[in-house]
Amino acid sequence: MKKKVKLSGWVDSRRDHGKIIFIDLRDRSGLCQIVFTPKHKEVYQKANELRSEWVISIVGTVKERPKGMENPKIPLGKIEISVEELEILSEAETPPFEISEEESEEVSLEKRLNWRWIDLRMPEKQLIFKVWTIMEQAFRNYWLENKYIQIHSPKFMNAASESGAELFEVLYFDRKAYLAQSPQFYKQMAMAAGFEKIFEIGPVFRAEPSFTPRHATEYIGYDAEISFINSYQDIIKEEEKLLVAVLTKIKNEFGEEISKFYKRDLVVPKIPFPQMTMEEAKEVLKKMNVPSKKPGDISPEEEKKICEFIKKEKGHEFVFITEYPINERPFYHMRSEENPKITDGFDLLWNGIEITTGSQREHRYDILIKQAKEKGINIKSIQHYFDFFKFGCPPHGGLGIGPARMIMKIFNLDNIREATFLHRGVKRLTP
Numbered sequence: 001m002k003k004k005v006k007l008s009g010w011v012d013s014r015r016d017h018g019k020i021i022f023i024d025l026r027d028r029s030g031l032c033q034i035v036f037t038p039k040h041k042e043v044y045q046k047a048n049e050l051r052s053e054w055v056i057s058i059v060g061t062v063k064e065r066p067k068g069m070e071n072p073k074i075p076l077g078k079i080e081i082s083v084e085e086l087e088i089l090s091e092a093e094t095p096p097f098e099i100s101e102e103e104s105e106e107v108s109l110e111k112r113l114n115w116r117w118i119d120l121r122m123p124e125k126q127l128i129f130k131v132w133t134i135m136e137q138a139f140r141n142y143w144l145e146n147k148y149i150q151i152h153s154p155k156f157m158n159a160a161s162e163s164g165a166e167l168f169e170v171l172y173f174d175r176k177a178y179l180a181q182s183p184q185f186y187k188q189m190a191m192a193a194g195f196e197k198i199f200e201i202g203p204v205f206r207a208e209p210s211f212t213p214r215h216a217t218e219y220i221g222y223d224a225e226i227s228f229i230n231s232y233q234d235i236i237k238e239e240e241k242l243l244v245a246v247l248t249k250i251k252n253e254f255g256e257e258i259s260k261f262y263k264r265d266l267v268v269p270k271i272p273f274p275q276m277t278m279e280e281a282k283e284v285l286k287k288m289n290v291p292s293k294k295p296g297d298i299s300p301e302e303e304k305k306i307c308e309f310i311k312k313e314k315g316h317e318f319v320f321i322t323e324y325p326i327n328e329r330p331f332y333h334m335r336s337e338e339n340p341k342i343t344d345g346f347d348l349l350w351n352g353i354e355i356t357t358g359s360q361r362e363h364r365y366d367i368l369i370k371q372a373k374e375k376g377i378n379i380k381s382i383q384h385y386f387d388f389f390k391f392g393c394p395p396h397g398g399l400g401i402g403p404a405r406m407i408m409k410i411f412n413l414d415n416i417r418e419a420t421f422l423h424r425g426v427k428r429l430t431p
Helices: 041-047 109-114 123-145 184-192 232-262 278-287 300-314 365-374 379-387 403-411
Strands: 004-017 020-027 030-036 055-064 079-090 169-172 175-179 197-205 218-227 275-277 318-322 345-350 353-360 396-401
Touching: 004 030, 004 079, 020 041, 030 041, 030 055, 041 079, 123 197, 123 232, 123 403, 184 197, 184 218, 184 379, 184 396, 218 232, 218 403, 232 318, 232 345, 232 353, 232 396, 232 403, 275 278, 278 300, 278 318, 300 318, 300 345, 300 353, 345 403, 353 403, 365 379
Parallel strands: 030 079, 275 318
Antiparallel strands: 004 020, 004 055, 020 030, 055 079, 169 175, 197 218, 218 396, 318 345, 345 353, 353 396
């Protein structure tokens, strides 16, 4: 007895051969060929109406696909469904562009973002968010297995949490408030509360007038903070183990599909990751004749060249840049005892882009106040933050990771807009 099944999905494409109608039916698992013949007269007549992107539900008998009908570009498998029942769930107008990998390459990114829900119907686009789901699960699993506590910090704040960053101002009843640029203050409050190890996954808002392919005004951040560390190197070691666990999970679950759709062989990095001080990085860049805009920071072009150098010399996709000067880092970063002009912190670069910033934090109240004043911080406006350190706070440090940038590197995407479900930028508030 042949097996009957019910399938629902979108009409991906239609092909008529004589009196037989072939439909490639698409759902999130892929494509399946379904066949309509005059044998079932009413169903066949209704099938004549079907067009691309109509949503339908069918009942039919599973059969082996005839040999010689395979299309290497369309992996339809070895079976087809001979349709006996058809229900049209939703008709569709002609889409603004063809929903196929080949055709989408000819459509501008802006147009695809304007019609994002159409763009995301493509299997290779949905793969991005399947991977993101597994990635977030892997981060969370690592943290939970290692006894971290999850927090959810408020996103309304009375003052800036990061010096120098732009703020979104909102009306909060009878006064002004600001959307949080970072959970940093509250991560440190958790250390003062004795949580010891925490993580947070949540939205971040940055009113930066930037139009680069790596920036967004709203994005998801992954943050962690750890107490009783000896130096920022403890944070680096923890991130190395974290990323190996995450990328191992992704490669095991989706490595083949990533390779198939994006020609990217995902590499699980070896520990330890290479490290370079800022001074060492600048020396390498100078020898490579790469122009430097700032002596204490690295431009996007410099990030690319440093990663190319590390890949060639060390065979590694990652590199930590350490010892940033104090003028390039926030007031709460601890300063080096050996050289008070540099901070005990780092950035992590992956194949040409920064994905992490981290440091040991200054936990001593008097020194923290002194560093804040040197940065021109209004002490009174964030006195509640400084109060966290008045009643005993352990040495601690942490990091913030940009998962959208990680997705860019996992898939070798050129633009963060492709890695985001719905992008928010300076000129984009819809859909």
